[in-house]
Amino acid sequence: MNIPEDLKYTKDHEWARIEGDTAIVGITDYAQGELGDIIFIEFPNVGDAFDQGEAFGTVEAVKTVADLFTPLSGQIIAINSDLENAPGKVNNDPYSEGWMVKIQISNPGEVDQLLDATRYKDLIL
């Protein structure tokens, strides 16, 4: 199980890479493994704003569909449109090529509420 040390995590199995006032968001290696082959991701529009914990899209696997919850409040400033044609990148490389959205963080205080790698590991193992 790959749980990089430098990322933040949610109980809903999203990860966030904090870079200044933006966050890059995806789903964890554990989540992609549980879902199985991912065949579609429904993205929000760039410019949409969400509160922490709100669903911003869905991820669709062969046998199920799951909501994607935003780890942090903010506005969507980019989506990984490569995944529209190659959603399998989430399975192969969840933390790099499989990133999903970039968020302009509106409430930096929320970052502290996220789990670090150790606590996320405790949650899933």
Next chain:
Amino acid sequence: MSQQHPYIPATEAEEQDMLEVIGVRSFEELIKIIPPELRVNGELGLDPGCSEMEVSAELNRLAELNRPATTGVCFLGGGAYDHYTPEAVKAIAQRSEFYTAYTPYQAEVSQGTLQVMYEFQTLVCDLSGLDVANASLYDGASAAAEACSIALGATGREKILLPETLSPHIRLVIETYLQNRSSESVFVGSRDGRVDLDELAAKSEGAAGVVIQSPNVLGLVEDWSAARKALATEDTLLIAAADPLTLGIQESPGASGADIYVGESQSLGIPLSYGGPYLGLMAAKEKYIRRLPGRIAGRTVDQEGKPGFVMVLRTREQDIRREKATSNICTNQGLMALWATIYLSLLGKEGLRQIARLCFDKSQYLGRAITQLPGFELPFGYGYVKEFAVRTPVPVQELRLRAEKEGLFIGSVHWKGEDLMQLAVTEKRTLEEMDRLIDFLRQVA
């Protein structure tokens, strides 16, 4: 309850057993929660039972009161038309391997069914000029309503524009579909029997979609391209509703800038039969493929590279998405889709065009002949394909009853407080039949 009834198999002893299992002593105790004043006191007043022979005779008597289209000359339209069904279509569709085909969940036993769906979808794409089609829906009106759902989902907006020139039964189905979701249907008026494009432009700001039917409720061809241009925002979906037969001589929805095509396909040789089963078509631009309701068949290859057919993009709907489903339709109108596929395959592109052309030419003949009669006029001119509205000197309802006695079935359409005669002319109508109608109208005027 004590008297043994020939059609109710439970005996008194069995009833007593059931009551004991439930834990009550009598039927009276079972229903004691129902207040006495709400109960029927006394006998139900049912007639004694009839024998099978008596029931059969009574049903036959009632059936003979009907006047099926075949007992006269049918000029009725309004969404269902008396087109010809080639015998070959019936013969092929009723082959047992099609008629009793296994529902397509287990691909290995339903390749034929899936192949028909795939071919049907291909034909619908060809007809509509759009990229992708589903394997059909129940009827044209439910297809239109599903298309509105797609527009609401795709845009995240709540406004659907429903022009006055849309057939009322399509509008009603759309409104019924949408009444329990946050959406608002907005009326768009008309000018000379067609959608008022200025009003459309003015009301289209922030709209999820608009449904433009062509030919419309009056049989007139609408201008989809002009409607597309009139829409204030580019991302408002243009939903083009059309009789697939008239697409034989109309510009295709795809070429006119439509995002979704929907249509009632009864025109493709499906017999009139008291309103069903009919067949709904739906095609869309590729970007909406994941929002299409119902079934979609795809073509693929197996491990050995042999071609095969499968259901594709299925997670999107009810089976798996449940509360996230964009529609609760899981199936398609399989047998009627097969029927239309055979009809279109036998006719070919040229055949379809010819039939549409025959409808057009014959209906133009009848329309022009009627305007020669004193007191009759076509208030909207000749811009129709097979169906048109006529203003009559005698009230239409009276005309209908008198015509029926002569074996002539004519229709009516209610338009802005006025009842107009509505006539549909299919390829089946002969010159002699049309002249009979003209003679009849001349006499009553």
